[in-house]
Amino acid sequence: MATSDAKPISSWDGPHQLPTTDCLGVQIPEGTSPVQVFWRDLLALSWDIRTLIGATRINDYLEKHLANSGLRDLTISDKPWLEPTLEKPYPDLTFVQFAFTFENAVGIGSGLARLVYTGGVWKAWTMFTSLGSLREFPEKIGPLRDATMYQGTWTEKRRAETDMEGGKPAVVIVGAGHSGLETAARLKYIGVRALVVEKNAKIGDNWRHRYKTLSLHDTVWFDHLPYMLFPSTWPVYAPAQKLGDFLESYAHHNELDVWTSSTVKAAQWNEKDKTWAITVQRRDSVRVLCARHVVFATGYGAGNPNVPDIPGRDKFVGKVIHSTQYTSAEEFLDKKVVVVGACTSAHDIVHDSYNHGIDVTMFQRSATYVISKQASGDSLKELYNDRVPLEIADHYTFSTPLALLRLMSQRAVPTIAATTDKSILDGLARVGFKTNMGYDGAGIFPLWQSRGGGYYIDTGASRLIADGKIKLKSGGSIASFTRTGLRFSDDSEIAADVVIFATGFGDNREIVKDICGPDVVSKVKPVWGLDSEGELSAIYRDSGHERLWFALEIKAIEEGLVGA
Numbered sequence: 095m096a097t098s099d100a101k102p103i104s105s106w107d108g109p110h111q112l113p114t115t116d117c118l119g120v121q122i123p124e125g126t127s128p129v130q131v132f133w134r135d136l137l138a139l140s141w142d143i144r145t146l147i148g149a150t151r152i153n154d155y156l157e158k159h160l161a162n163s164g165l166r167d168l169t170i171s172d173k174p175w176l177e178p179t180l181e182k183p184y185p186d187l188t189f190v191q192f193a194f195t196f197e198n199a200v201g202i203g204s205g206l207a208r209l210v211y212t213g214g215v216w217k218a219w220t221m222f223t224s225l226g227s228l229r230e231f232p233e234k235i236g237p238l239r240d241a242t243m244y245q246g247t248w249t250e251k252r253r254a255e256t257d258m259e260g261g262k263p264a265v266v267i268v269g270a271g272h273s274g275l276e277t278a279a280r281l282k283y284i285g286v287r288a289l290v291v292e293k294n295a296k297i298g299d300n301w302r303h304r305y306k307t308l309s310l311h312d313t314v315w316f317d318h319l320p321y322m323l324f325p326s327t328w329p330v331y332a333p334a335q336k337l338g339d340f341l342e343s344y345a346h347h348n349e350l351d352v353w354t355s356s357t358v359k360a361a362q363w364n365e366k367d368k369t370w371a372i373t374v375q376r377r378d379s380v381r382v383l384c385a386r387h388v389v390f391a392t393g394y395g396a397g398n399p400n401v402p403d404i405p406g407r408d409k410f411v412g413k414v415i416h417s418t419q420y421t422s423a424e425e426f427l428d429k430k431v432v433v434v435g436a437c438t439s440a441h442d443i444v445h446d447s448y449n450h451g452i453d454v455t456m457f458q459r460s461a462t463y464v465i466s467k468q469a470s471g472d473s474l475k476e477l478y479n480d481r482v483p484l485e486i487a488d489h490y491t492f493s494t495p496l497a498l499l500r501l502m503s504q505r506a507v508p509t510i511a512a513t514t515d516k517s518i519l520d521g522l523a524r525v526g527f528k529t530n531m532g533y534d535g536a537g538i539f540p541l542w543q544s545r546g547g548g549y550y551i552d553t554g555a556s557r558l559i560a561d562g563k564i565k566l567k568s569g570g571s572i573a574s575f576t577r578t579g580l581r582f583s584d585d586s587e588i589a590a591d592v593v594i595f596a597t598g599f600g601d602n603r604e605i606v607k608d609i610c611g612p613d614v615v616s617k618v619k620p621v622w623g624l625d626s627e628g629e630l631s632a633i634y635r636d637s638g639h640e641r642l643w644f645a646l647e648i649k650a651i652e653e654g655l656v657g658a
Contacts, residue, residue, distance in 0.1 A: 131218050132495045138196070138203045138223035139163045141650065143634065145495045145627040152221075164199030165223070171195060171204075175486045181208075184505065189219055193489070200655045201228040206493040222493035231649060233283045235321065256351045258383070263289040263351070264652055265387040266372050268358050268609070270297050272341060274391030276319055278350045283321070284649045289383070290345075290352040290391075291374055297345050297352055298338025300393075306422045307446045308334035311438065311551040313471050315478035315487075319344055323484065330471075331553075361388055361610045387648055390606060394546040394622065398600040402434075406575035410593070417443060417596040423450035426592050431455070432580060434572070435596030436462045436527075437547045443594055444564050445555040455565035455588055457572070457580075461528035463541055463549040469514045470538070470551045473506070496543065497628035503536040510537075518552060521560030526568045543630060544623050547598050 133146045139159040146152045170178065171193040178192035190209045195202070205223040209216040232238060244251065265281060267274045270292035278288045294300060301308075309331045310317060314324050317332070322344055329336075345352050353376060360373040372383045399416035407414065417439040423431075423446045431447050433440050436458035447454035477487040494502075508531065511519055519529055532549065533540040541548040550556070558564045570583040579590040602621035606614060619632040 131220070132498055133221040133223075134493065134495045135222075136224040136492065138198055138205075138225045139165060143629050145497060145629055147495075147497060147627070162199070164197075166197055168194050168196045168205075175482060176489075183502075190216065196223065197229075198225065200650065201225050203227075204489060206489065220493070220495065220498065224489075224492065228284070228649060228655065231284050234285070235283055252349060255349075256353070258289060258351070258381075261287065262383060263287045263385050265289070265389060265648060266291060266358070266361075266370070266383060266385045267389040267391055268605075269300075269391035269393065270294075270341075270345065270352050270354070271300050271391060271393060272319060273393075274389070275341060275345055275348075275350060275352075277389055277391060278352075279319075279321055279344075279348045281648065282348065282350065286649050286652055288351065288389075289385075290350060291356050291358050292352055292354045293357045295355050296338075296342060297354060298341040301334040301338035301341070303421075304334050305417075305420050305439075305442065305446065306335075307442060307449075309553075310334070310337065311467070311470070311553060313474060313478060315480070315484075316474050318484050322347060326480070331467075358609055361614075363610065363614055386652070388610075389648075390602070392602070392605055394599060394602070398604050399595075400598045400600045401595050402572070402597060404572050404575055406581075409577050410575040410579075411577055412579075412591045412593065414593045415595070417594060420594055423447040423452055426450075426452055429453075429591035430579075430589055431592045431594065432457060432588055432590040433594045433596055435459070435598075436550070436568075437596065437598075438550050440596035441550045441552075441555040443596060445553070445558065448555075448558055448564050453565075455567060455590075456559065457588075458528060458566065458568040459571065461530040463532040463538060464515070464519065464522065464529050464552055464556055465510065465538060465549070466515050466518060466552045466556075469510045472514070473510075495628060496539075496624065496630075500534060500536040500540055500628070503532075503539060504534060507531050507535055507537040518556050518560060522556060525560055525562060525566055527556075527559055527566055528568055540624075545598075546622060 130147065131149055131152065133152045133155070135142075135144045135146070135155075137143070139155070140163070144155070146155045172178075173193075176193035178190060180188065181191050182188045188211070190211075191206065193204065193206045195204050197203070203223060203225045205221065207218060207222070208220040210219045211217075227233060234240060264286050265288040267278055267288055267290045270290045274290050274292075275297070278290050281288045294303070296302075311331065314328050314330050314332065318324055324332075324340070332340075344350075353374065355377045357375045358372060359375050359380075360371075362371045363369075364371065368386065370385050370388050372385055372388065374381045374383060399418050401416055417435070420439075420443055423443075426447070427450060429452065431452055431454045433443050433447075433454065434457045436456060440456060444454050444456050477490055478484075511531065522529055532538060533544060538549050538551075555564065559566055567582070567586075567588065573581045573583050573585075575581075575593075576587060579588050580593065581587045603615050603618050606618055618637050621632045621637075623631045625631050
């Protein structure tokens, strides 16, 4: 991806030769330390998501998987946005970057390489290989879209399909949020029948039923869904209710099969047949489905509120809720409100409370990583914007191993804190609000990957806190409820009519235990967090239990291309 400091490489010594420094027309200082090499592989060499760090581990991985994978026909790409470039993101880091395509035994893929000049030669710094499609089962989009002229009544056809008449789904997806719908759409267009089961009455209600002031803190370009992008008129920061409406239309226009007002009560694994018997409670009936795969798309923490067990709650005469139960500060006019927590939901709630003239106090238990909306947006805008095609932006994003992203973030985060965000961070420090730089000083992404929280993209609440307009108590712990509020470990007390716990969610595996039972959940790996290679645990990959997923590989299993 060309940056402002990138130099296109228009001439090479040959179709597969690396450029000389004379050809590039630049002076590149030679590296003085050994090059640490990374190889990130997404299903191309093995049916897993792996990051190998160091030549020894990479060689071992290639010896084990290269021959069986059938990797071949690597071709450097010269397509727009993918042509080779010389990149210089930092004064002391320069590399040649080029994309390529390849084939393997089962499909077609793409990759990206970054090379650094050291010891008088070009050496690999990062390699990325990703299986994009199965050769015999391409996505039915564009010129391969359905060309059948249906002669019957379309509404009746859709009713029969959604009711699963005359067939059964290969996959049952629990949850019709954006992840569940995207997974269903991806499966549909590679020929895998999926049914999505949603407990809410309407698709999108998981967003509509959150607090009324909720808007996405990510930009529109970072939040697109496959096959149906947000229109060019879509706001940069979408209100939650608007997003809910879009998700409903997304399911409708992509003809996804969704059962609303339905709950998966149980899923029993049949080891002999390698299938799941899934019991679904619908509005007026109970259905038992036989499916080969179950996908849990139930959100971070599966919606299980994490509420600390604090002594004396039974004595408190006020109201106690979790942030998931909060809808608007209008409910608490003329009340004293204490919000426990200091990350995204907590900030949104105290901001809403302040706007309604409510006496509100935030209790911060531990330090929070704070980044301004401007800085957060700027960090993404080079790739995610109106110019760069979404699939290209994602290709470059996925090509960076998460372990390397953390290292590069360690350089960017202190710079942001000392420049763009200095004023607001200094203001927060003056009133005692504790901030940090994230895990290992790497900012927001490791926090999101590891715990799904611990940060706040500032949309205005930070200035209100810094100016003393929102009260703050920071540090220590809650010792107990009192009859009229909270007592803290330093013996101080805060009066409250309402206590709102914005304290996150529990373990994702709890819903698996509730639905599938203890034998199944005992095999499931920790969900989210990073494994020893720096990859996400159990997300978009093997969960630990056969044919149970938290997200192409399903299609490969269905067609017998990989054992499971």
